[in-house]
Amino acid sequence: MRGLARPCSLGLALPLPALANSVDFTIAVGVEWLLVVLAALVFGLVFLRWRARRALRDQRSEHSNALIEREERLSLALWGSGDEFWDWDIARNELFRIGADRLLGHGSNHDSVPIDIWRTQQVHPDDVARVEAAVTAHLEGRSEFYETEHRVRHHSGKWVWVRSRGKVVARDDDGKPTRIAGTARDISQDRRVARERRIASEVLRSMGEAVAVIDLDFNFVSVNPAFSRITGYLEDEVIGRSSALLDSVQHQPAFYQNIRQRLGDDGRWAGEMWQRRKDGEEFLGQLEISEVADGEHVRSHFVAVLTDITDTKRFEQELRYLANYDNLTGLANRALLSERLAHAIVRARRQDTRVAILFLDLDRFKDINDSLGHSAGDRILKAVAARLLATVGGNDTVARLSGDEFTLVLEDIHDIAAVEKQAQIIIDSFTSSLDLDDQHDVVISPSIGISLYPDHGLVPTELLKCADTAMYQAKASGRNTFQLYTAAMDTLARDRARMAGALRKALDRGEFRLLYQPKLDLTNGNITGVEALLRWHSAELGEIPPTVFIPIAEETALIVPIGEWVMRESLVTLKRWRHSGLTAITMAINVSVLQLLRANLPELLTQMTAELDVPANRVELEITESMVMAKAEQTNQALNALRRIGTTIAIDDFGTGYSSLVYLKRLPIDTLKIDKEFVGDLSRDPDDAAITTTVITMAHSLGLKVVAEGVETQEQMDYLREHGCDAIQGYWLSPPLDAHHCLAFMRSWQPVGTA
Secondary structure (H helix, E strand, O other): OOHHHOOOOOOOOOOHHHHHHHHHHHHHHHHHHHHHHHHHHHHHHHHHHHHHHHHHHHHHHHHHHHHHHHHHHHHHHHHHHOOEEEEEEOOOOEEEEEOHHHHHOOOOOEEEEEHHHHHHHHEOHHHHHHHHHHHHHHHOOOOOOEEEEEEEEOOOOOEEEEEEEEEEEEEOOOOOEEEEEEEEEEOHHHHHHHHHHHHHHHHHHHOOOEEEEEEOOOEEEEEOHHHHHHHOOOHHHHOOOEHHHHEOOOOOHHHHHHHHHHHHHHOEEEEEEEEEOOOOOEEEEEEEEEEEEOOOOOEEEEEEEEEEOHHHHHHHHHHHHHHHEOOOOOOEOHHHHHHHHHHHHHHHHHHOOEEEEEEEEEOOHHHHHHHHOHHHHHHHHHHHHHHHHOOOOOOOEEEEEEOOEEEEEEEEEOOHHHHHHHHHHHHHHOOOOEEOOOOOEEOOOEEEEEEEEOOOOOOHHHHHHHHHHHHHHHHHOOOOOEEEOOOHHHHHHHHHHHHHHHHHHHHHHOOEEEEEEEEEEOOOOOEEEEEEEEEEEEOOOEEEOHHHHHHHHHHOOOHHHHHHHHHHHHHHHHHHHHHOOOOOOEEEEEOOHHHHHHOOHHHHHHHHHHHHOOOHHHEEEEEEHHHHHHOHHHHHHHHHHHHHOOOEEEEEEEOOOOOOHHHHHHOOOOEEEEOHHHHOOOOOOHHHHHHHHHHHHHHHHOOOEEEEOOOOOHHHHHHHHHOOOOEEOOOOOOOOEOHHHHHHHHHHOOOOOOO
């Protein structure tokens, strides 16, 4: 081979051995060249193979890098979106996930988990069935893709709502799904927002106030149901229309323009305005409008909240009315009276004039109210209010304080005579009856007390107190009159209050006692009965006459327990007398209207007579004429009940009231008692004699007995016997006696000559 490196000399003749050597040399050279070519071919083949392998390796690397790049891009996209990519290998029953670390807070970026573990440990138990149903529906071809919203467990232990969406991406040769791939997104915040929106929507729907969203051009965008209920416009009828649709003609256009200007400047307005409904009716609304800004804090809309306050305002007006006016009569009440009286005093001080306060109380109104009923009593009060208003001037005030108490404030008074004249006009206006209805006419009188500013006081409370005191003095003077306040009346008022206080303690202290005045039957000359008379000796005040304490007892309602004591004490005395042999004696007991109407008198009397073993037909109840006539309809039922148990009924003081013959005929009464005022002047006054004779004749024509009270002389006795009077009582026969002396008197009585 080294010979090959040397150059040969061409053209030289060689010997045969040399030729042989030359052939060998040539063969050797050829072999060497062949080996070189073969080596080159092998090298070329190796190189080409290397090149091919390298190209394949580069291609694989490029593909791998592309896959890695695409995976990184996918991961970045999932990371940016917050979604999780999942791939379920159905055959291996494994779930492969990318992004689980961000969605669930744990696991690697490429995480796989057996599907059973995922289902039992990571899906909320309440959602498993729904997830499986959705997967099954997709695998069976009943849905184009799989999608559910369910909860999965976060690494913190909380449950996270996700929306999972996927589709079959691979199937086997038989068409069965082998892989499902998809994404899962955290929708917890979306659900919270949606929930808040639903709540807000429900709140708006349930609100009683009308809510409207208005754009910047003041056109309606949306309204709630209350808007339709209040305005009458349905949502479709207002959307896109101007809010001026509700404008009222009660406001000028400038009013609404000013509101819109303020909204543009301030973004808010609140106040009251009149609005117009769809039917044209106008209502008063409380309106609040506020701006709504978008995410860039730029104003986008207005929200208006409208409340119909028409009824509220009306109610407030009614409350103001009730706060100042009497609901029954429409007159000023105590609060408004005090205000007006204060203003009147200020004006009188400036003008150097007087103010008169007339305090008026209706006489025996409680009796009428109890007898006719509260409805009739209300009608009486209304009629009284109308009558008082008709008697005063337009600048004067008429007020109702309470019950049957009224007050008049007269201004610009210059002399007392004018006030007294006005008081008399008021009294005279009550002489005619008050028309209640078609069946009842009531005559009622007032008692009036008068006080003057500045004579009797400088402030309203003092003047009202003085007028009230004078009114009580008018009642004490016989009612149906007026009295001007004097300082001496305060003493009387204090005495009256002191007496009322002592009267409340009298029963407990045992200060009451009964006296009994006998009755003489003029037809046979026998003592047939007695009348129980109440007396009071106060430990504080001494002996108090019945004419003084009985009215106080009636006004304070103490007459009810006192009357019950009188009845029981009288029946106990009658029982003792009957045991002493006086079985024909009748006990007459005076009864007040309050007892008759409030104390369930028939049941009470039945109980007492049964308990004491006293016959009810030996009990006579005496009721005053004025009480019976004022309560004829109401007392009729109670009197009939008393008659049914055997009790007899007598009308006391007959002739002093306003008896109706029709009522006398209808009422279940047995006896009329002629008042002593007529009996006392029988021999001197022809009118009294004529009245007495007429009463006797009338009573007999009605089948009633007649008893004359206050008989003190033989002459009176003879006259009554001559004119057919049935019985008498009085000092001619006997003064009132205690039970012991009365029993002795009746036992020792010898019958006198009969008619």
